[in-house]
Amino acid sequence: MERTTAPGATHASPLNATRLMRRTALNRAFAAVYACAIAALFYHHVLQLSKSSTTLITFFLSLSLLLSDLVLAFMWITTQSFRMRPIRREAFPENLKQVVVDDKGFPALDVFICTADPYKEPTMGVVNTTLSVMAYDYPTNKVSVYVSDDGGSQLTLFASMEAAKFARHWLPFCRKNDIVERSPGVYFSSDHDHPPFFSEIESIKTMYYSMKARVENIVERGKVGEEYFASEQEHEAFNKWTAGFTRQDHPTVIQVILDSDKDRDITGHVMPNLIYVSREKSRTSPHHFKAGALNVLLRVSAIMTNAPIILTQDCDMYSNDAQTPLRALCYLLDPKFQSNLAYLQFPQRFNGINRTDIYACTFIRLFQINPFGMDGLLGPNYVGTGCFFNRRAFFGAPSSLVPPEIPELSPGHTVDKSIQSRSTLTMAHHVANCNYENHTKWGSKIGIRYGSLVEDFYTGYRLKCEGWKSMFLYPDRAAFYGDSPINLVDVLNQTKRWAIGLLEVGFSRYSPLTFGARSMGLLMGLSYAHYAFWPIWSIPITIYAFLPQLALLNGITIFPMVSEQWFLLYVFLFLGSYGQDFLDFFLAGGTLESWWNEQRMWMIRGPSCYLFGLVEYLLTSIGISAQGFNVTSKVLDDEQSKKYEQGIFEFGVSSPMFVPLTAAAIINLVSFFGGLVRVCTGSCRWEGAFVQMFIAGFVTLNCWPIYEAMVLRSDKGRMPTKTTLISTFLASALYIASFLALRRN
Numbered sequence: 001m002e003r004t005t006a007p008g009a010t011h012a013s014p015l016n017a018t019r020l021m022r023r024t025a026l027n028r029a030f031a032a033v034y035a036c037a038i039a040a041l042f043y044h045h046v047l048q049l050s051k052s053s054t055t056l057i058t059f060f061l062s063l064s065l066l067l068s069d070l071v072l073a074f075m076w077i078t079t080q081s082f083r084m085r086p087i088r089r090e091a092f093p094e095n096l097k098q099v100v101v102d103d104k105g106f107p108a109l110d111v112f113i114c115t116a117d118p119y120k121e122p123t124m125g126v127v128n129t130t131l132s133v134m135a136y137d138y139p140t141n142k143v144s145v146y147v148s149d150d151g152g153s154q155l156t157l158f159a160s161m162e163a164a165k166f167a168r169h170w171l172p173f174c175r176k177n178d179i180v181e182r183s184p185g186v187y188f189s190s191d192h193d194h195p196p197f198f199s200e201i202e203s204i205k206t207m208y209y210s211m212k213a214r215v216e217n218i219v220e221r222g223k224v225g226e227e228y229f230a231s232e233q234e235h236e237a238f239n240k241w242t243a244g245f246t247r248q249d250h251p252t253v254i255q256v257i258l259d260s261d262k263d264r265d266i267t268g269h270v271m272p273n274l275i276y277v278s279r280e281k282s283r284t285s286p287h288h289f290k291a292g293a294l295n296v297l298l299r300v301s302a303i304m305t306n307a308p309i310i311l312t313q314d315c316d317m318y319s320n321d322a323q324t325p326l327r328a329l330c331y332l333l334d335p336k337f338q339s340n341l342a343y344l345q346f347p348q349r350f351n352g353i354n355r356t357d358i359y360a361c362t363f364i365r366l367f368q369i370n371p372f373g374m375d376g377l378l379g380p381n382y383v384g385t386g387c388f389f390n391r392r393a394f395f396g397a398p399s400s401l402v403p404p405e406i407p408e409l410s411p412g413h414t415v416d417k418s419i420q421s422r423s424t425l426t427m428a429h430h431v432a433n434c435n436y437e438n439h440t441k442w443g444s445k446i447g448i449r450y451g452s453l454v455e456d457f458y459t460g461y462r463l464k465c466e467g468w469k470s471m472f473l474y475p476d477r478a479a480f481y482g483d484s485p486i487n488l489v490d491v492l493n494q495t496k497r498w499a500i501g502l503l504e505v506g507f508s509r510y511s512p513l514t515f516g517a518r519s520m521g522l523l524m525g526l527s528y529a530h531y532a533f534w535p536i537w538s539i540p541i542t543i544y545a546f547l548p549q550l551a552l553l554n555g556i557t558i559f560p561m562v563s564e565q566w567f568l569l570y571v572f573l574f575l576g577s578y579g580q581d582f583l584d585f586f587l588a589g590g591t592l593e594s595w596w597n598e599q600r601m602w603m604i605r606g607p608s609c610y611l612f613g614l615v616e617y618l619l620t621s622i623g624i625s626a627q628g629f630n631v632t633s634k635v636l637d638d639e640q641s642k643k644y645e646q647g648i649f650e651f652g653v654s655s656p657m658f659v660p661l662t663a664a665a666i667i668n669l670v671s672f673f674g675g676l677v678r679v680c681t682g683s684c685r686w687e688g689a690f691v692q693m694f695i696a697g698f699v700t701l702n703c704w705p706i707y708e709a710m711v712l713r714s715d716k717g718r719m720p721t722k723t724t725l726i727s728t729f730l731a732s733a734l735y736i737a738s739f740l741a742l743r744r745n
């Protein structure tokens with residue numbers, strides 16, 4: 001164990017510790033063996049290719065398989081970077097008092113909460129996230145919470161004001177009773193019968209539910225009525241929503257809802273700052289989605305509070321542990337790391353996932369396994385939420401500050417005016433203008449970087465290339481909990497957006513394979529490349545979903561026979577990768593069922609969102625279409641929730657992404673049985689057909705929910721008839737095409 005001790009502290013009480021995972025040696029040994037197997041596979045491919053060059057069509061078959069295996073091998077190589085040096089960190093916030101003696105010693109903390117649509121992102125979710133971070137175990141006068149509303153909605157402002165009023169009761173209640181759940185929504189959703197303060201709970205619970213009712217009522221009406229304006233100030237704030245105010249076109253609204261210099265809770269204790277920010281929007285200037293919103297927050301907060309530490313949060317990700325900022329301080333205040341630590345990432349964890357995680361939304365590799373691996377190198381990627389930043393990191397490399405265009409935005413600038421002073425507010429409005437960034441370095445050299453739909457991934461990556469490091473903390477008690485989509489279309493659309501954004505990075509001039517590997521070293525370059533080229537999984541998955549099956553239907557065998565030695569190589573490659581995949585998953589706390597579902601979702605994503613993402617990216621890059629950031633819905637439909645709980649797939653709407661998926665399901669089923677008939681009737685030898693039959697059978701097994709949705713179900717979530725028909729048509733067309741191509745020869 002490598003331990004870092006606080007300055008002046010004894011060895012017994014460190015701030016943090018690091019442990020190399022035990023599996024490292026095994027991972028490295030296995031990588032060496034598996035690499036040899038891959039080399040042998042390509043040798044086999046070369047042999048095949050030279051043998052098959054006799055006819056065009058067999059040559060094409062061999063070439064497709066070679067291409068698939070090249071992509072698989074590339075992805076395998078990139079994943080090795082996660083396995084070479086995985087580490088785990090542990091923070092000891094209880095030892096912090098050796099470094100920070102009293103409240104004054106704590107650095108200020110600015111929290112950014114992003115929301116973009118009061119209908120897709122329920123307003124009460126924003127309220128709960130806001131309250132959960134306001135209630136951090138942190139000196140309240142040091143905390144400022146900024147709510148960024150990209151939806152430009154008075155409903156969100158109203159809800160934030162209601163949150164502030166409730167916070168005056170909630171914060172002292174949490175402090176006094178040492179409440180663990182600081183999101184009131186979560187706290188009140190379970191029963192609490194602690195006799196000592198039972199009546200207090202009851203009264204604050206009533207208060208919470210009446211606030212919730214008010215907010216939901218307003219959201220339903222879509223407008224804040226005059227009768228709700230409690231003060232002249234509130235009246236003035238809502239007056240900004242004039243007739244011409246739309247979400248795409250409106251002036252900046254900045255409203256200081258709580259000012260820690262003035263506002264007190266019901267016990268007279270200081271409140272944190274709470275500021276509502278809706279940046280100016282105009283149809284004629286690009287707003288860069290969340291990246292743009294965060295940059296506005298970086299500037300507005302610089303003018304108002306300029307805290308050295310920033311926490312970025314999505315509105316659906318509430319804090320589940322009030323100690324989280326203290327854990328972050330265990331690193332951010334450690335002199336050993338201070339010089340180049342850009343951010344500290346906590347994982348995205350979700351609490352609405354069903355028992356076996358049918359849509360693999362836990363993303364256990366993305367949010368848990370791989371970050372441990374990257375942490376042992378230069379650090380994990382930034383995932384957009386649950387991340388504590390060193391403000392300085394947004395302004396150039398550790399050793400060379402890139403000064404912003406005005407000194408007030410500089411990370412070293414000290415704020416000496418009240419957040420409500422006229423000059424502060426004027427300046428804050430100025431930096432939130434939609435044209436403010438023109439001819440500045442924002443988005444290119446300063447702040448969150450533009451140019452990708454996955455601004456988080458891209459920004460974290462660019463910071464690494466500049467020489468910054470990051471760290472990954474995975475405490476046992478989840479630091480944050482969020483929502484994940486619960487129907488297949490939402491899941492696939494989310495991954496498709498990511499796919500496009502990732503390719504934007506992969507094929508940019510900052511590609512991790514070239515620029516990245518040069519700036520960060522080969523292993524880090526590979527780990528970022530793994531994500532940047534994520535969507536090319538679609539190539540081998542799609543080829544393997546159709547080609548061997550169509551060949552089998554036509555009586556053509558394309559893999560080694562069971563009696564050949566090459567067959568053993570295929571067995572080893574398959575079992576080796578699936579086995580290691582399972583082991584990784586299992587060691588990360590997964591179960592057999594959730595692993596099965598995860599590998600199924602990998603298969604499902606291949607010919608759907610990865611493929612569509614890849615195609616849409618290509619269309620965008622030649623200028624045919626344009627991509628936007630479609631916010632993922634966090635609304636729970638009762639019927640859908642029920643089906644999700646039961647682990648039933650939700651298709652329901654017809655999406656083009658379902659078509660290749662369903663066509664593959666049909667082809668594999670037909671091919672498996674077709675192959676069986678061929679073997680039984682002796683028109684095909686089983687030794688030759690085995691691998692193809694195995695693949696078709698394995699895919700068929702995985703496709704069970706699709707068959708069910710096509711023929712057995714009658715509920716709203718079944719496969720739309722239209723999709724079934726189009727897919728059947730596509731499958732038949734593919735079969736006929738393959739028949740014509742293969743039989744001719």
Ligand SMILES: O=c1ccn([C@@H]2O[C@H](COP(=O)(O)OP(=O)(O)O[C@H]3O[C@H](CO)[C@@H](O)[C@H](O)[C@H]3O)[C@@H](O)[C@H]2O)c(=O)[nH]1
Nearest residue numbers: 114115116150289290293314315383384385453454631632
């Ligand atoms: O124009 C926009 C669009 C989105 N958002 C906010 O961005 C966040 C993420 O959006 P969401 O629809 O939830 O996307 P996800 O795919 O779930 O988000 C993941 O992927 C995003 C990048 O695509 C990251 O920004 C997120 O942090 C990460 O959780 C939400 O808080 C939104 O309110 C904005 O502020 N402005």
Ligand SMILES: [Mn+2]
Nearest residue numbers: 314316483632
């Ligand atoms: Mn989200």
